[in-house]
Amino acid sequence: MLEIVNLHASIDNKVILNGINLKINLGEVHAIMGPNGSGKSTLSNVIAGHDGYDIISGDILFDGDSVLDFPPEKRAHLGLFLSFQYPVEIPGITVSNFIRTALNEIRKAKGEESLGASPMLKLMREKMKVLEMDKGFLSRSLNEGFSGGEKKRNEIFQMAMLEPKMAILDETDSGLDIDALRVVANGVNALRSDRNAFIVITHYQRLLDYIIPDFVHVLFNGKIVKSGGKELAIELEKRGYDWIKKEQK
Amino acid sequence: MKDRLSAFYWLNETQFAQASSEQITSQRRSAIEKFEIEGFPSVKDEEWKYTSLKKLITPDYLFPSPFVPLDQEEQIDFNDIKQFLVNDIDCYQVVFINGRYSSWLSETTHTNYDICTLGSAWKKYPEVVESYFNxxxxxxxxxxxxxTGLAWEGLYINVPKNIIVDKPIQVLYISTGDTPxxxxxxxxxxxxxxxxxEIIERHHSLTNHETWTNAVDELHVGSNAKIHWVKLQHDSSNASLTQHSKIHQEKDSTAIVHTISTGGKLIRNNLDFSLTGKGAEARMFGLSLGSDRQLVDHHTRVDHIAPNCSSHEAYKGIYDESSRGVFNGKIYVHIDAQKTQAYQQNNNLILSxxxxxxxxxxxxxxxxDVKCTHGCTIGQLDEDALFYLRARGIRNKEAKALLMLAFANDAIADIQHPSLRVKLSQLIGRKLGVDMSNAL
Incomplete structure (x- = not known):
């Protein structure tokens, strides 16, 4: 469904992605691991359509079609979702208003009717229950003053509401304590099906105890240098990244 | 223009004089004489440094005479003005057309309080007018x-002790006709x-010609009294407004003023509060959305004269295209005004x-012994926030509008009336070119 072909990208003339190849099918969970500065966040931003990067060469295909020329909103309409590593605080927009606007924009783009206030609220309540979120959450300003855990939970809540086909979780585990991690992972697992797919970007193997990946890739210097099953993550946890760095030299 | 205005006064002085007391007439005369000496303010005047009236005083304006009835051209009916009112609320309504009262479009009262027009008050309530005018x-x-020299028509409200006006008062000032x-x-x-x-005020022009309204308001807010005044400045692109609003507050009184400036050519607001009794509270909020070549100028002034008073000021401006904004916020804490709390914020987004x-x-x-805080910021829309919204499927234009609305939120949060909030979100949405009817 998502196919990344020999993708090269740079920011301020500095090449960050150096020929990424990745193919993801429906029903799969791919973990991307790698040391700091390996290009993990750049990859997720580029897939989501952030215009701060220059695509030097290569392609990103969604259901077979290139999305490189699509703005971020159009990619979201196709079913792409990025759970942000650092969700932005936006005072003055409530969580509920934000999600309602987003969901209805996506429905509109798909030619569906927009969802009225009460079915919307009902849906929100259902999803919040899974994520063990408090009702008061909806009327708070978007991410403003949220703890790290609340921010990540809010990202997963949005994902649950928007039901994307392809979700990228960018370091969703960072800043989470073990309980929050479990809740967030449960939220993700509840959404897993053969109609969607996930990329889980993380530093640590810990999250992968809860969200069990089908494939693990190691990103280093803007390239996928190693791929394997879930046991690769365990090996990385034990041995660190140094042996991979050495292998590359 | 100055000479024509002064001639207009002297020509009509007898008629002004017939309608009100000698004391008022002498005040008119001295005011006109002051105007004759000073003339229109120029950019050399510190108070008008950023706002030139040069172009505003050029057109060959008609000065409608309060003593001449409305002519055919000026006759309008409810359908012409419907869109400028908040319609689905029960309210008092006072409508003026080219500075003259329109009884058939208005709904006034004298039952428990007077909500009517200054034009009738000169004769009807001479003592009250004399004690408060000017x-x-x-x-x-x-x-x-x-x-002051030419004052004749406008909103007149007199509410006796401990009476709550039971519904909002909408006042609409219409400019129209086939000349400037x-x-x-x-x-x-x-x-x-x-x-x-509670007052909802709007000035609006129905003509494509240049119009200029020069408004002055005097508000006396007695002890423990409360006024909430919402000014919707969403006029057409040839209409200008200069407005001086003076609010005198006594002990424990509250005055809340919202100025929402989204349309018009040149808008100059002077909004002055004097807090003369202990515990008085002034709250003022502004939201300015400028586009094209609009100018929105806010000059505010709070005089903290008595102790234990508070003032709270939050003005937000969003300026696009070649529009200009001016904000000058003065706070004077006088020597006896101990325990004053004054807060002032002016935040701006520049989009072009x-x-x-x-x-x-x-x-x-x-x-x-006072607590005063103030701050001003000038910035642009946050690109990270914009990306965040777009990555959730919200289109660029809508996402920008949503961010602007979020930025503006502080300035309109205190407006509680649901219908007014809907009206407001429509005005803002229309200005930003998006459907915002559900956004507030």
């Missing part, structure tokens, strides 16, 4: 003096001890390279 405006600049027109409007609002009222904002906080503090 009491707050004597020392103001030439535009106010001009208005220059209107003076004057309101006099008296809220006695413990009373309260040609848009400008000049912002100037001005605090003068003569008491030693």
């Amino acid at each position: 009491k707050l405006t004597k020392d103001d600049g030439p535009l106010v003096q001009l208005n 027109v220059f209107n003076q409007t004057r309101s006099l609002i008296i809220l006695s001890e413990g009373s309260s009222a 390279e040609k848009a400008t904002i000049d912002t100037k906080p001005q605090l003068e503090i003569f008491a030693d």
